[in-house]
Amino acid sequence: MLQSGYLNFFNVNKCGLYRISRSEAQGLDxxxxxxxxxxxxxxxxxDATNPWDPKTHRNKPACYAHKITRHGKTGDFLLTLWKGESDKQGPLYGISVNPDGTVDEAIKQTQVNSKKPTIWGRPCYYWVIPEINCVASIKFENSRCDSAMFQEWVSGCMNYRVDLPEYKKVETVTGLVRIQFPEVREDNGLQYKHIYSFDMSLKTISTGAAKLTDLARSVTHIIRRETVSIKSVDQRRGWAKLFKRFEVPFVSAEDQTSRRVELRVEAKPTLEEIKEIIDQHAAEHDAPGWEDTGFITDKSGKTVWAGSFRISENISVDDQGKAIIDSENLFRKILExxxxxxxxxxxDNALAATGTDS
Known part of the structure; x- marks a missing residue:
């Protein structure tokens, strides 16, 4: 069956070894x-690829590496991670672990008939593209995207699990890991300790793009959509916190948990302010949904949503009758x-570097 999904692209802001007060990575790009x-x-x-002990890190979802594939010609990687979950929001999938440590194919929860240890969860797909310093998450109906978990998994593995024979790891009494080069690399003869960091953010178009510049000239209103809880006092700042004070007509008496609300405000933001709004929205929402920010223009009166400035693509892949999409089949489709x-x-990277549209 053909499965439809979408790719969201992320800028890699940091990847590698960093010294305090220095922004350039010193290794491990x-x-x-x-x-x-x-x-x-x-x-x-x-089952040994989860970098943290779930018993002592209960605030972190268990995350395993199902498979990592590298394409020799492009240097790209495709990661299929496995997010351990037990919730009922959609079907769960199980990976059974054999006594020798090998795993069986993932199957739906309803198909399980095995006494083998089974790790429940859902797949997460990430395409790593060193050529353009980007990562793309690939989301299907039966998969998850969790950029925070992905970043923590990479950092956790590199700091605590992965052997780095060309470096020296030093763990402090507080559990922080410092990484040193084995030889002296500084003119003053000191060996500096570095911190491994991995950080990324959703990619949106640059301020020099004609589409964004044209929007900045014509905005008359900003729209903000949110889902507001009316069951408990909302601690968020701003108008959402005050929503509970107002009676809402024509709503079901049975629905007393939340409301979808929309606020429209006259505004004339600058180009930089619009970009800041778009980037903030991208940071808080990595998938389409009701919660959104939009701009109304004087040209057509239509709403231009912040999500439309996110760089994303659609993808369709045959699942070959399997419970989850095979990583090699997915990678082949991506590379095509x-x-x-x-x-x-x-x-867009060239545009950002030059500041002019082509």
Missing amino acids: LAETFAHLKKWVDERNF NRDRYISPIIK
Whole structure:
């Protein structure tokens, strides 16, 4: 069956070893990081790829590496991570672990008939593109996207699990990991300790793009949509906190938990302010939904939504009758359309560098 999904692209803001007060990475860039992660995952059983102990880190979802594939020609990686979940929001999938550490194919919860240890969850797909310093999440109906979990998994593995023979790891009494080069690399003879960091943010178009510049000239109103709880006092700042004070007519007496609300305000934001609003929306919402921010223009009166400035693509993949999409099949489909997917990123990166539209 053909499964439809979408790709959201992320800028990699940080990846590598950093010294305090220095913004340039001193090693372990995107390609190096994921080469290390692939080697580490390939040498371990599936259930040993969760970087943190779930008993002592209950605030973190369990995250395992199902498979990491690298394409030799492009240098791209595709990661299929497994987010451990037990909620009932959609079907759960199980991966059974054999006594020798190998795993069976993922199956739906309703199909389980095995006494083998089973790890319940859903797949998460990430396409890592060192050439353009980007990561794309791939979301299907039966998969998850959790960018915070992905970043924590990468950092957790690199800091605490992955062997780095070319470096020296030092763990402080508070549990922080500092990484040193084995040889002296500084003129003053000191060996500086570095911190491994991995940070990314959803990619939106640059301020120099004609579409954004044209919007800034014609905005008359800003629209903000939110889902507001009326069951408990809302602690958020601003108008949402006051919503509970007002009676809402024509609503069901049975529905007393939340309301979808929309606020429209006259405004004339600058280009930089519009970009800030768009970036903030992207940081808070990595999937389409009711909660959104929009701009009304004087040209047509139509609403231009912040999400339309996110760089994203659609994808369709045959699941081949399997419970989850096979990673090799997915990677093959991505690579077939790679040029089309990354050309807007390359164009926008060039635009950001020059500040002019082409």
